[in-house]
Amino acid sequence: xxxxxxxxxxxxxxxxxxxxxxxxxxxxxxxxxxxxxxxxxxxxxxxxxxxxxxxxxxxxxxxxxxxxxxxxxxxxxxxxxxxxxxxxxxxxxxxxxxxxxxxxxxxxxxxxxxxxxxxxxxxxxxxxxxxxxxxxxxxxxxxxxxxxxxxxxxxxxxxxxxxxxxxxxxxxxxxxxxxxxxxxxxxxxxxxxxxxxxxxxxxxxxxxxxxxxxxxxxxxxxxxxxxxxxxxxxxxxxxxxxxxxxxxxxxxxxxxxxxxxxxxxxxxxxxxxxxxxxxxxxxxxxxxxxxxxxxxxxxxxxxxxxxxxxxxxxxxxxxxxxxxxxxxxxxxxxxxxxxxxxxxxxxxxxxxxxxxxxxxxxxxxxxxxxxxxxxxxxxxxxxxxxxxxxxxxxxxxxxxxxxxxxxxxxxxxxxxxxxxxxxxxxxxxxxxxxxxxxxxxxxxxxxxxxxxxxxxxxxxxxxxxxxxxxxxxxxxxxxxxxxxxxxxxxxxxxxxxxxxxxxxxxxxxxxxxxxxx
Ligand code: XMP
Numbered sequence: 001x002x003x004x005x006x007x008x009x010x011x012x013x014x015x016x017x018x019x020x021x022x023x024x025x026x027x028x029x030x031x032x033x034x035x036x037x038x039x040x041x042x043x044x045x046x047x048x049x050x051x052x053x054x055x056x057x058x059x060x061x062x063x064x065x066x067x068x069x070x071x072x073x074x075x076x077x078x079x080x081x082x083x084x085x086x087x088x089x090x091x092x093x094x095x096x097x098x099x100x101x102x103x104x105x106x107x108x109x110x111x112x113x114x115x116x117x118x119x120x121x122x123x124x125x126x127x128x129x130x131x132x133x134x135x136x137x138x139x140x141x142x143x144x145x146x147x148x149x150x151x152x153x154x155x156x157x158x159x160x161x162x163x164x165x166x167x168x169x170x171x172x173x174x175x176x177x178x179x180x181x182x183x184x185x186x187x188x189x190x191x192x193x194x195x196x197x198x199x200x201x202x203x204x205x206x207x208x209x210x211x212x213x214x215x216x217x218x219x220x221x222x223x224x225x226x227x228x229x230x231x232x233x234x235x236x237x238x239x240x241x242x243x244x245x246x247x248x249x250x251x252x253x254x255x256x257x258x259x260x261x262x263x264x265x266x267x268x269x270x271x272x273x274x275x276x277x278x279x280x281x282x283x284x285x286x287x288x289x290x291x292x293x294x295x296x297x298x299x300x301x302x303x304x305x306x307x308x309x310x311x312x313x314x315x316x317x318x319x320x321x322x323x324x325x326x327x328x329x330x331x332x333x334x335x336x337x338x339x340x341x342x343x344x345x346x347x348x349x350x351x352x353x354x355x356x357x358x359x360x361x362x363x364x365x366x367x368x369x370x371x372x373x374x375x376x377x378x379x380x381x382x383x384x385x386x387x388x389x390x391x392x393x394x395x396x397x398x399x400x401x402x403x404x405x406x407x408x409x410x411x412x413x414x415x416x417x418x419x420x421x422x423x424x425x426x427x428x429x430x431x432x433x434x435x436x437x438x439x440x441x442x443x444x445x446x447x448x449x450x451x452x453x454x455x456x457x458x459x460x461x462x463x464x465x466x467x468x469x470x471x472x473x474x475x476x477x478x479x480x481x482x483x484x485x486x487x488x489x490x491x492x493x494x495x496x497x498x499x500x501x502x503x504x505x506x507x508x509x510x511x512x513x514x515x516x517x
Pocket of ligand 1: 516
């Protein structure tokens, strides 16, 4: 079996980065919330080592999270990070106190002893940069441990029990601001835990296919294909695993980008030979939206109708036992809440969330453990074309949320589609596509006066948006040079009837959102 590391999550904002670093070291890892871990799970998962994440709680509180005791009794290496260090010390007989000396951000540690996780990077006597974020700190070591590095605010910045292979650090090796952090984690997974580092996306693919076959048996699976990267990868992966037991449903809302519907049909039905139902439902969607201009109502109407149409098509295809979804790792982890209260809805995202219960189907979510860039890599591994897996994200409600403040019509969608296609073509020609997280055109409800030839025009304004981002949560507007913007503007005004003015959106997120609605 592949070597695996288990990461026990105590709710840190950066737990995902631990998983990333471990996987970058060629070792498979999964994150599981501390309160979901049973002894039986530990036996079944059979990790080569365990990492305890940081978290917002304080060990000094009465009911703060703890690692299952079994973690320390399995005879495998354990690495505690920040809160993970503190609970480890407390559980193994040490003490933690709330300190006045908080450390947030860049800090330095003095390395005062050799340690297996420092091998090849940190030498005794060196001062090394790390990233700290803590209020509490360890005040008494658990028996069997010794201090291997100290910082001003954390006398026990790194501690170790080499005999048991238990290590615990107050700083965060998983973030890039701890320059040697990745190597430190690799030392833990390779040197200490003895993992071979041979985990690759090809290996993941084989594992995933095996797991899908086991879960699905000879059942039937239905998968909503949107043309986006995640659902495409799910579809192709499932098809490799179970062939014709899979049916894909592509609900064409009429709000797709230029050429997108054709591309989906050609690629999946003709090239991959996947059973695909292509439902052109654009009239239904336009009718359902009517004159609605309220962004939330539009989203709800589209989301609800999408589910209705999907369900109808799935039934017409003979029903299914399973619904496949492209749920990614960040979606899973966001649902672990330690604060209790509900978060504010900024925008209702469109998904097929209500469907499994309504149709009495179990879920197949083969991408649950992957990050977006890993999904792309898996897509390539499965033979999806590069330009397809590298695509910018596209929202479920599509162009409908890029025509704000005005009733939607097929004509307006056509105008927007043309402008958007020109903009993206120019971005590709300029070699900028991959440097940008997302770029698109927006059709504004404003008409302005222009002059073309000798005639007066009175047409719509188009806004161009492009942002850089790593996760869509925050974003900066993309700094095009003016010549590029001028070229795109000229082409749009000359080639798209109905638009006579183009503006560029320089808003970052926050305070703006990426989409206009
Ligand atoms: P916002 O506009 O909230 O967008 O800054 C963040 C990212 O999410 C995408 N987005 C959606 N994706 N369904 C989706 O699948 C939706 O309803 C939806 N709304 C926004 C948006 O394109 C950006 O990448």
